[in-house]
Amino acid sequence: MRFKRHLLLESPSNRDAREGLQMSSPDTHTFKYDPDKEILENTLLNTRVIVFDADFIKALTDSLTKAFHTGAVVILYQMGLAYGELLGRRILETGGLGKQAEGVYRQRYASLALGKFRFPTLVSLAMSGPPTAIKVSLEDSFFAKAVGMTGQPECHIVRGLLEGTANVVFRKDYVCQEVKCASKGDQTCEFLVQLRKPA
Numbered sequence: 001m002r003f004k005r006h007l008l009l010e011s012p013s014n015r016d017a018r019e020g021l022q023m024s025s026p027d028t029h030t031f032k033y034d035p036d037k038e039i040l041e042n043t044l045l046n047t048r049v050i051v052f053d054a055d056f057i058k059a060l061t062d063s064l065t066k067a068f069h070t071g072a073v074v075i076l077y078q079m080g081l082a083y084g085e086l087l088g089r090r091i092l093e094t095g096g097l098g099k100q101a102e103g104v105y106r107q108r109y110a111s112l113a114l115g116k117f118r119f120p121t122l123v124s125l126a127m128s129g130p131p132t133a134i135k136v137s138l139e140d141s142f143f144a145k146a147v148g149m150t151g152q153p154e155c156h157i158v159r160g161l162l163e164g165t166a167n168v169v170f171r172k173d174y175v176c177q178e179v180k181c182a183s184k185g186d187q188t189c190e191f192l193v194q195l196r197k198p199a
């Protein structure tokens, strides 16, 4: 569901009166909760948002693990991958690897509220063709925190997300590994996105 129409139809004064909960960071994103409709939107991206809390993710991970054992990891990774590819297409739609996209992908990732991502700049990355390796860190990962200390990497959705975005944006086949994770005691989670070696 898109919110453009809803926003355009509301006058500023009505909007102020209806705003209720608002969390905003002017340089990144804005969430607006409509207390009448009990819905949340990202006004920067004009998309509706729902909230999965840490308990939900923990329950989801536990139940997938119970049902599919090690397959749970693949399911979570695939969820991230599909969404990452979609994000990649959105980034390309808004200017590809141009400077303008720099802000776009940072905003998209920031608006997921998964933690503090640190990316290298896209422009410098893409200067001499598709990069062979991209290092991304994620501070205070939502998933690591939700699942807790397990002694192994737990941010499978993020791993898929980064891989899917890279596949689409750089039009190559990448593979992403989570090399450090707060769930195994590391300070921050770290991901290495590398060009997939031919089989």
Ligand SMILES: [Zn+2]
Pocket: 141, 144, 153, 154, 155, 178, 180, 181, 182, 183, 189, 190
């Ligand atoms: Zn992690």
